[in-house]
Amino acid sequence: MTEALLTLSGVHTHIGRYHILHGVDFDVPRGRTTMLLGRNGAGKTTTLRTIMGLWPASQGSIHFDGARIDKAATPDIATSGVAYVPETMAIFSDLTVKENLVLAARAGAPDERRLEWMFGFFPALRKFWLSRAGTLSGGQKQMLSIARAIVEERKLLLIDEPTKGLAPAIVSALIECLKEIARSGATILLVEQNFRVAQDVGDLVHVMDSGRIVHSGAMADLAADDSLQKRLLGLSLDSHQ
Amino acid sequence: MSAIDTGAALPQQKTDYIPVLLPIALALLAFPLVGSFSTWTTLTLAGLAMGMMIFAMASGLTLVFGLMDVMNFGHGAFVAVGAYVAVVAFAPMGALMQSPSLAANLMALIPAMLLAMIVTGVAGYVFERLLVRPVYGQHLKQILITMGGLIVIEQLLYATFGPQLNPLPLPAALRGSIPLGAAAIEKYRLLAVVVGLIVFLALQFTLTRTKLGLLIRAGVENGEMVEALGYRIRRLFIGVFMAGSALAGLGGLMWALYREQAHASIGGEMMVTTFIVIIIGGLGSVGGCFIGSILLALLANYAGFLAPKVALISNIALMVAVLLWRPRGLYPVTSR
Numbered sequence: 001m002t003e004a005l006l007t008l009s010g011v012h013t014h015i016g017r018y019h020i021l022h023g024v025d026f027d028v029p030r031g032r033t034t035m036l037l038g039r040n041g042a043g044k045t046t047t048l049r050t051i052m053g054l055w056p057a058s059q060g061s062i063h064f065d066g067a068r069i070d071k072a073a074t075p076d077i078a079t080s081g082v083a084y085v086p087e088t089m090a091i092f093s094d095l096t097v098k099e100n101l102v103l104a105a106r107a108g109a110p111d112e113r114r115l116e117w118m119f120g121f122f123p124a125l126r127k128f129w130l131s132r133a134g135t136l137s138g139g140q141k142q143m144l145s146i147a148r149a150i151v152e153e154r155k156l157l158l159i160d161e162p163t164k165g166l167a168p169a170i171v172s173a174l175i176e177c178l179k180e181i182a183r184s185g186a187t188i189l190l191v192e193q194n195f196r197v198a199q200d201v202g203d204l205v206h207v208m209d210s211g212r213i214v215h216s217g218a219m220a221d222l223a224a225d226d227s228l229q230k231r232l233l234g235l236s237l238d239s240h241q
Numbered sequence: 242m243s244a245i246d247t248g249a250a251l252p253q254q255k256t257d258y259i260p261v262l263l264p265i266a267l268a269l270l271a272f273p274l275v276g277s278f279s280t281w282t283t284l285t286l287a288g289l290a291m292g293m294m295i296f297a298m299a300s301g302l303t304l305v306f307g308l309m310d311v312m313n314f315g316h317g318a319f320v321a322v323g324a325y326v327a328v329v330a331f332a333p334m335g336a337l338m339q340s341p342s343l344a345a346n347l348m349a350l351i352p353a354m355l356l357a358m359i360v361t362g363v364a365g366y367v368f369e370r371l372l373v374r375p376v377y378g379q380h381l382k383q384i385l386i387t388m389g390g391l392i393v394i395e396q397l398l399y400a401t402f403g404p405q406l407n408p409l410p411l412p413a414a415l416r417g418s419i420p421l422g423a424a425a426i427e428k429y430r431l432l433a434v435v436v437g438l439i440v441f442l443a444l445q446f447t448l449t450r451t452k453l454g455l456l457i458r459a460g461v462e463n464g465e466m467v468e469a470l471g472y473r474i475r476r477l478f479i480g481v482f483m484a485g486s487a488l489a490g491l492g493g494l495m496w497a498l499y500r501e502q503a504h505a506s507i508g509g510e511m512m513v514t515t516f517i518v519i520i521i522g523g524l525g526s527v528g529g530c531f532i533g534s535i536l537l538a539l540l541a542n543y544a545g546f547l548a549p550k551v552a553l554i555s556n557i558a559l560m561v562a563v564l565l566w567r568p569r570g571l572y573p574v575t576s577r
Contacts, residue, residue, distance in 0.1 A: 052469055054468075054469065074465075074468040075468050075472055075473045078469055078470060079471040086466070090463050090466040090469075092459040092462050094459075094461075094462055094574065099455050103452070103455050103459055103470060103472075104470055106471050106472075148470070
């Protein structure tokens with residue numbers, strides 16, 4: 001078993017008076033792509049935001065790369081090596097593509113070789129390097145949002161529904177991009193509603209329901225078990241292909 | 242590997258020059274109404290100078306609101322503190338101030354400006370820690386507590402310096418006017434234009450050419466994401482609050498010298514004007530604040546000359562007109 005880079009143990013999260021996470025436990029092994037699946041409202045986004053410190057855990061512990069981070073501030077979690085791509089993309093639309101990436105590169109100017117590597121699968125970013133990010137299309141904004149997370153090497157990428165609202169052709173290409181990022185050795189925790197994407201890029205899977213993990217295992221096993229999919233996710237793989 | 246190239250041409254990003262042209266259009270419109278070229282020149286330059294001073298006072302407020310979402314009604318307190326720093330700082334420098342040499346005057350004026358900015362910057366730090374920090378995200382409480390802060394600081398100034406007007410004579414070399422054809426341009430107003438332009442250019446340079454500026458602009462748009470990238474937005478908040486307070490202090494010193502007197506109520510009196518300016522400009526927009534300041538000052542000057550009673554409502558009328566045209570101001574930045 002690969003060593004866990006991230007471990008959540010009994011994590012509870014409250015947002016105001018709402019109790020969203022009810023004791024979430026799972027590991028994210030180093031160098032693998034782990035999917036976090038579940039129906040709408042299961043608590044997937046809350047889990048990512050709790051890991052990132054944006055909504056603090058009220059109970060339980062989160063360990064990342066050997067250090068406990070559940071009480072740490074968001075900037076400290078980010079500088080320890082966690083990159084976050086939110087569901088909303090949250091690009092800075094008033095800034096150019098270049099400026100978005102300059103901000104994301106904390107160590108200084110973005111590394112030229114890494115930029116070239118990124119431009120290999122996100123060529124539109126080179127093309128619109130000096131354009132305001134707010135003028136990009138939805139797909140291009142998603143590219144920029146992911147590029148911001150990988151412009152420097154990070155230990156863990158938290159990516160929240162990157163294919164949401166994108167055209168099928170863009171989704172297919174994005175799957176290849178995520179695979180390329182995974183091949184570079186990145187550890188990814190990916191929230192996804194699109195089962196085809198999950199099946200294509202995921203090594204492992206955790207399924208959430210009502211703020212709890214209800215299934216953990218290999219992605220291939222879940223993809224091969226139609227009845228398990230129906231029970232856990234209320235879907236049939238066939239209907240999503 | 243498949244590459245995502247959704248490289249269809251982007252919609253052309255149009256630079257919005259219309260707000261920039263507004264002050265020019267206003268000046269040209271006023272010219273035939275004023276009639277005399279010399280009077281028009283005097284009014285226009287006086288308006289520009291007044292606009293620059295208002296900009297210095299308001300620019301910090303727009304940044305604080307844009308980045309921190311804080312309605313700081315105490316901003317005027319730093320204007321008043323800046324004015325009183327001038328009173329204190331100039332007292333031992335009477336010889337330099339009274340010298341007919343511009344260089345000697347500037348040797349008194351520049352350190353006083355820096356001192357005003359330092360004192361108000363530090364005051365801003367204390368204000369943010371004590372009053373603003375406990376009420377982040379609570380607009381009603383922000384308004385109440387910062388108004389309270391303004392009143393407390395005003396009363397402290399009264400208690401320290403007395404209720405009387407404190408005379409603040411202009412440096413000798415900056416008194417009087419420079420003839421420009423048939424028009425006369427007050428020397429101090431020229432200095433105000435220079436200082437205002439320096440502040441504007443420095444702010445623009447910082448915001449557009451430095452990483453700190455990128456962080457501020459990004460923070461105005463999405464502070465949470467700036468934190469998720471590893472930057473401490475709280476520190477940025479404090480820095481911007483201090484800078485905003487320091488600029489208010491500089492504006493207060495310039496405004497007090499313009500009026501040749503300092504009084505604790507000077508800040509409170511300017512609050513309505515500064516709020517109008519940042520609303521006209523678009524909350525959080527330095528460029529909009531700059532244009533709004535000039536527009537407001539030019540309109541006030543022309544209206545004051547052509548129809549003094551109209552001048553009483555010119556600020557509000559301008560705000561209403563701009564907001565009817567562009568409800569989020571000339572250059573909207575934040576979605577708030």
